Amino acid sequence: MMTTEPVALTRLEPFDIFDTEARRLDRFFAGLDEEGWNRPTRCEGWTVRDVLAHLAGEEIYNHACLDDDMDGFFEMLEREGVQSGFDAFNEWCVHKRHNLPVEQVLDEWRSKNAETRRRMRDRGRGGTLQTSVGPYPVGLQTFHYDSEYATHGDDVGAPVADEEAAARLAWRVEVGLFALEEQGSKARIERAGDRITAHVDGLSAELTEAEFVEATVGRLATAHPLDSRIRGVLRCLA
Template identity: 60%
Template sequence: MGEDLLKQWNPFDIFDTEAARLDGFFSGLAEGDEEWQRPSRCAGWSVRDVLAHLAGEELYNHACLDGNVQDLLARLAREGVNGFHDFNEWSVRQRRALPVGQVLDEWRTQNGETRARMRALGRDALIDTMAGPYPVGWQTFHYDSEYATHADDVGAPVADAEADGRTLWRVAVGRFVLAEQESKAQVEQTADEIWVCADGVTTTLSYPEFVAATVGRLGPGHELDPRVAAALRCLA
């Protein structure tokens, strides 16, 4: 049932589109532009930090493709880096003193290789992950969601013509991951909203609100019951 949600979308095309969106945004900022220091929507990170995170994450992405995730985790543990949160913060710290152009080139090159290799493998092949062998297509959808989330975090523009389609695939990915994780949230999609029940609390969300809930970006002013918000958060 869960995988049927994703059948109509090509994860590799989406990955290319979201990477291009981020690249276009970052490339439009000059080296000393104050915009790099602007706080992003990702708590605690500036726009520059988001780029550094994306660049650093390629270390893990390539380990997945190379089949040596456990070796990478062991090496990071020896350096005092444990878990994804530590890894993300460590990746950002490692690049804060580097010229931003160098970080951009690093990310662009390494991510280009990741996207090409995953597309070449195809969606049904398996790659190594922290959770063990996992289908390439599903892993790519996880990356798609992360890239779309971070594009929104830094304010990369989305054309009106693509906004609705982009929201629809993100709804599908959110529903897929909730099912994959056996979330306690019951979710039903109608023509224009999402009905959710969690811990005895029921509510309806617009598609964009549901996407924001799955990635923890509803914002402090949103009135969604905390129990429902916690049950829906399943992605970046």
């Protein structure tokens, strides 16, 4: 686990990105009707409403990190019978909110996430917070949240303005490269212009930056010709 930011990330503002991606989701959610809430997403088995429920429930973990209360978080999971790690926690978050009015879940997410973003910004990128794997820099944790929010924004189809797209893609590439390095990935990455070549166990594949980002978050289309061995190694953020 890395504790210092790569140079490329020091040029970015993680808290501003977090705010931007949260606002994008909020605008999108605010405009949905019942049909929109029930549309399927890129998250297998989840509707748009389920993605919102996941985001709202996830704030329990985010606040436990900020409150230095990982023990309390895991005790809560035990009381609720949630086992098998964070995949089970995510499903529990969705199930727990399944019968609640969507407006209530939206209000929960808005208020809790706003608090998370404020408290992390106040703590500063050089600060630390407790996580499930131990103390971790606030700035780096925020970049992980940035990636998750951008990914879920794409999952549900939240619009990205043309003038935002290039800068958004650029920071997502840098966060993907950071995550691979942080995890000690065996992938060797070469960059040439807007192309990224991944080398894994004697295999090589050239990807566009957009394809690389999709691979790092596990959203590359099933029909994409990327070898499954490279695909598996590149997935590092979801």
